[in-house]
Amino acid sequence: LGKKVLIVYAHQEPRSFNGCLKKVAVETLSKQGCTVTVSDLYAMDFEPRATRNDITGALSNPEVFSYGVEAYEACKKRCLTSDIVDEQKKVQEADLVIFQFPLYWFSVPAILKGWMDRVLCQGFAFDLPGFYDSGFLKGKLALLSITTGGTAEMYTKTGVSGDFKYFLWPLQHGTLHFCGFKVLAPQISFAPETASEEERKQMMASWAQRLETIWKEVPIPCTPPWYFGQ
């Protein structure tokens, strides 16, 4: 009730299965009275490259360019380019950030990786110290909603691609947990392209149904020994 949700959405085609999952999330959460904002990265032609252009005005070291150092300084001096600041404001206001994307190479598409590289900079999302449980985005929730090409069987411990938890590690622990987010269980829609129409409807319905009670969910543990079952 009155919660704010940001959906960071990375698919080129509104009529895709990803597009439908995004639409269902907007509708279901809005009906609950949530305020939902969508960052439609391809429609925005979002810039993925981390370059000098991200810093407006003078560099702190013009001789040898270090993106991390300059972005940190620019963040403190409010000299980051406006497309980054706009996204940071959306994150800042959100209680929950949902990432909706197709799995590309066991990870996010480059356009979404660029969002992570550029938006979640030092000074905004974390500091050193000030990461993992003390990351600056603590108190917020994050959830990865992913479609895959491979089937659920491929993504098991003994399957050819290994447990899906393995490929989630850099995203859930290395990125989201690092910034202080509490991570909700991932929503993985396996192989919608080879599924039947009935199966796709089922995947869509289970996402909508889950979102009805999303605020009652308990975050998953996200630390190394648990994570790999060791």
Added chain:
Amino acid sequence: LGKKVLIVYAHQEPRSFNGCLKKVAVETLSKQGCTVTVSDLYAMDFEPRATRNDITGALSNPEVFSYGVEAYEACKKRCLTSDIVDEQKKVQEADLVIFQFPLYWFSVPAILKGWMDRVLCQGFAFDLPGFYDSGFLKGKLALLSITTGGTAEMYTKTGVSGDFKYFLWPLQHGTLHFCGFKVLAPQISFAPETASEEERKQMMASWAQRLETIWKEVPIPCTPPWYFGQ
């Protein structure tokens, strides 16, 4: 002797530690008589976004755009955009591909993720079936040369960031092994920014020294149960 090496390099600053590691690799391998090609992604302003622009001419399904489907068709019909084809030719000719980059969020920078997303398309790097050990790039070697912000202690099994093998999984298994590459042990230069000048020189020297005998190395096993020590 007469071997061909492609270095895919993703750093904004030639005078950076990454730039130096790249330079040392070019020099050391050239001296051995190798032909070395560098794809300097930031200098090329390489496009990371996977979009409709990657396909020249008509789409096979203009109603609902699927990047994977269209890139596959365009690859077969030789209708991929020239920046992709140029990179594919470099990969095709290489015996060894070295990726030189700073770790961004437990992974590659977005510009390099975009290289993977766009260059390693179905029809070129793999097919279904035709992946993992039968990926189309079988017979080639790949090596990740990475610099980190965090220290070596952080990237251990009981460290805050977990074993570095965990974050390498999506890259070494999910991407390189999927395409058929045999993967050489990663070269990880931990925390060069906080290291002393002496330590940096040492990291540089050990990379140069390793490259002297790189062709004698045996690839690492890259399958799920071994990988996570289970």
